[in-house]
Amino acid sequence: MNKAIEVKDLVKTYGSGETAVHALKKVDLNVFEGELLLLLGASGSGKTTLISIIGGILSATSGSCKIRGTEIVGLPQSKLPKVRLDNIGFIFQGFNLFPALTAQENVEITLDLKGIKGRKAKRKSTELLERVGLGDKLKSHPSDLSGGQKQRVAIARALAGEPHIILADEPTAALDSESGKLIMDLLQELAHEQKRSIVVVTHDNRIFDYADRIVEIEDGRIQDAETEKHGDGESLHIPTEMIEQGANA
Amino acid sequence: MPSLALKNLFYDKVRLAVTLVGIIFSVVLSSVQLGLFVGFQRATSDILFYSNADLWITSENVTHAEDGVPFSEKKLYKVLGSPDVERVEKQIVQFANWKKPNGADTGILLVGGNLDGGMGVPFKIVRGNIEDLNKPDAVMVEELYADKLGVSEIGETVEIGGFRAEVVGFTRGVRSFTTSPPVFTTFKNAQNFFGLPEDQTLYLVVRAKEGAELQALKTDLKNRVSNVDVYTRMEWTNKQRNYWMFGTGAGITVLIAAALGLLVGVVVVAQTIYAATVDHIKEYGTLKAMGATNFYLYKVIITQAFLSGLIGYAIGMSIALVVSYISQQGTTAIILPWQLVLALFGLTMIMCIGASVVSINKVTRIDPAMVFKG
Known part of the structure; x- marks a missing residue:
């Protein structure tokens, strides 16, 4: 399998001297094409920092992070938007839709960034929204949509750029179980059928079953990374603590 | 392309009203104070300015x-x-x-x-x-x-x-x-x-x-x-204006009021636009995460500030012109020459765009956690 994301010895330190905070301490992580990976970790463990660096939003202190073979650590800030635009789609816990725009216009924003405008943009945004089951909500504003519908618009928006990698931050946290299931079905389909690499940061034990692999990050270090793999007959590894948390939930 | 700047501006009517009220207040305040200054300045010297003479000769x-x-x-x-x-x-x-x-x-x-x-x-x-x-x-x-x-x-x-x-x-x-x-x-x-x-x-x-x-x-x-001094009409007019506006306490008061009016106006516009831009900071952060270049963000932010400034200025200056017209029926005239109207337009737009550009710094320094967390 090809590696879509290749992280090696990644270090991120905020501040310096005695007040320095070491958010990531030599993290190694690979994410493969067509894989749905769950990234678990307590608050402050470094998972948001990690996907921020993978997403090209935050600079690493040292180490390597390759996105489909392109090294992004040390890449000038001016080059990062194109890396993001060409490779990465984001899905946020709070949806981050533009409230002033309709569902269709929210999707068109990504297309606009890619230089796709006019009728072509309309047609494509319609197709994408139909694909996530919102063909009848093209003209609805986010305030008129349910949480699940908003997240589906966000997925359509992320897909509009045809990214190879999707980084999803707590995509189901604000949703009821049915909506969460629908979203995870969609993400799983994108990973397995369209061979996109999907990294989901989550605390939501309801979605563990969707994972091809679960990785836990703790105190800036990956625990049990790449020890178990799903697919190709390999078994799924879930950290014991998370199973206990799930059982207690 | 859906015009994000335009839609953002008109989507939240209350926020738009607050922004516009700030700009309108500032344009009216600056116009009235500066118009009063011009009115007083002219009142000191109209008799000389309209004297139709080329030169004035005075005792030394x-x-x-x-x-x-x-x-x-x-x-x-x-x-x-x-x-x-x-x-x-x-x-x-x-x-x-x-x-x-x-x-x-x-x-x-x-x-x-x-x-x-x-x-x-x-x-x-x-x-x-x-x-x-x-x-x-x-x-x-x-x-x-x-x-x-x-x-x-x-x-x-x-x-x-x-x-x-x-x-x-x-x-x-x-x-x-x-x-x-x-x-x-x-x-x-x-x-x-x-x-x-x-x-x-x-x-x-x-x-x-x-x-x-x-x-x-x-x-x-x-x-x-x-034993005489000779002045051109404009030299004599300006000498008269300078005497009353700068050589007497009365003129200085008007001048300070005008300067304060302008300053307050500038601060109100800058603060209003800055707040309006910062209100959308998460949206700009999201756009950035999606791969928008700084140029794209600047375009959205500046367009929004420009439109706010344009609408606020148009309403504010219309009010100021009505006030000016009414004042000219009395002894204290607020005079708004076209040069002043134009200068205030330029100043308003510069302040709006300037304040929005300052707030862009917040977007470039945005904490990624802000984008990722609901």
Whole structure:
């Protein structure tokens, strides 16, 4: 399998001297094409920092992070938007839709960034929204949509750029179980059928079953990374603590 | 492309209203204060500015028009000796005492010129004929101060400096910076009212021959006539303005008020736009995460600020122009020349765009956790 994301010895330190905070301490992580990976970790463990660096939003202190073979650590800030635009789609816990725009216009924003405008943009945004089951909500504003519908618009928006990698931050946290299931079905389909690499940061034990692999990050270090793999007959590894948390939930 | 800037602006009507109120308040405040400054500045000097003379000759070291020092009228003939002079007339501008028909006293600014010369004579006449000023004791009064002077009709008689005077007409819009309204008459009448000796004058007003170079003529007259200062009309106007605006406490007060008005306006606009931009910071952070370049973000943010500024300015300036029009029906005029209207437009837009650009720094320094967390 090809590696879509290749992280090696990644270090991120905020501040310096005695007040320095070491958010990531030599993290190694690979994410493969067509894989749905769950990234678990307590608050402050470094998972948001990690996907921020993978997403090209935050600079690493040292180490390597390759996105489909392109090294992004040390890449000038001016080059990062194109890396993001060409490779990465984001899905946020709070949806981050533009409230002033309709569902269709929210999707068109990504297309606009890619230089796709006019009728072509309309047609494509319609197709994408139909694909996530919102063909009848093209003209609805986010305030008129349910949480699940908003997240589906966000997925359509992320897909509009045809990214190879999707980084999803707590995509189901604000949703009821049915909506969460629908979203995870969609993400799983994108990973397995369209061979996109999907990294989901989550605390939501309801979605563990969707994972091809679960990785836990703790105190800036990956625990049990790449020890178990799903697919190709390999078994799924879930950290014991998370199973206990799930059982207690 | 869905115009994010335009849609953002009009989506939240309350936020739009708050932004616009800030800009409108600032435009009206700045316009009114600066318009008052211009109005006062003109009130100090309109009599000189509209004198229709090319040059003014004063006694040496006269600081302002109301402070004229008498000199011999013989100097008029020396001025006439210059080949570039077409006409010279004697002129009086001086404070005098006006006794109303009911017997009460008030101060006036007496302006006396020779009607034949067409210099230093009444302008903006709305009632009566200028030729009627040739009648003995005839005066023209500024309508805006008619109540203060206790007259309302042509033919009414008053006293100036103890001499009888008859109102033969009214001007409209010739204001005074001081509490003394302008009253026009002929040089001869003014000489009587003021009690100036027959062979004396306070000023000489000069019309140059066509094509004459005024600075050269000024030098020539300064050489020909001793103990006088010679000014072009604009030099004399500016000297008068500077005296009243900067040499007296009254002018400084107006100036400080105008400067404060402008400053408060600038701060309000900057703060309003900054707040409006920062309100959308998460959206800009999301756009950035999606792969928008800084140029794309700047375009959205600046367009939004530009549109806010444009709408706010249009409404604010419309209000200011109405206020200006109403004020010009009274003695304290708020005057908004087109140059000021244009400058305020530029300033408003610069402030709006400037404030939005400053807030862009927040977008470039955005904490990624802010984008990722709900």
